[in-house]
Amino acid sequence: MKTKILIPVLCLLFSSALFAQGGRLLKEKKEELKSVKVAFITDALDLTTAEAQKFWPVYNKFEDDQFALRQQKMEAYKDRMNDGSLETMTEKEAVTMLGQMEETEADLYQLKKKLIADLKTIIPAKKIILLKKAEEDFNRKLLQQYRKKRDK
Template structure:
């Protein structure tokens, strides 16, 4: 077979493969998001009025937090692979460290603004319950992931 004819077919196959992986990631993220909503709803016991105001604020916060963690920091972690770390100059390492610190500060400021917004609609006790419920959910999710890995 002519190599020139093989390249477009190979490219098309790889494109579909990457698209499918992206779609699976989106599906998993949506499943996790739905589980999280159900979990937080049961843990927080929001009134209908609170829920109406809470969920738009929470969803915006959650989306921005995801973007910060997975879009910005993804690039940093790629550069921090074992074989790449040894190749970093001190200047590049300092620059990378500053970028990571900036991202961490952005996450902190996002959460701080989120809490300020929540104080307008929820009592402090429920905000603390939210923090605990998020941590409990993350632990539960991690445990499910570990259990699934052990069954394979």
């Protein structure tokens, strides 16, 4: 449960900090972070060259699709939550918004299921499980680094 909350929060914090520094710097930092993540996951999964060549296009497409879905659907929720209208929201509007949020979560779940199905043809099941752990470890490490920088 913590991971479900942690990943979007990390993405939001990371992207907010980078946007504040400008577009070019954002792109550079994003690419740097992606490179570090690729190295981290490749090492954690101990991917062979053949596995890596097939794995990364599938994984990158998943990440792009997931990002696009979150951008598209979550933006509306964020705006609604930050514009002060939650206090004046009717029960009917809240039910509608909750339904939309559930639909978004279901879409994200379907993306993850597709990723697993696609990866089963590329790497062993054990490495797919290790991928989940590696993603969580990477996000935890990223959060720790953020906290260290923030506390300085």
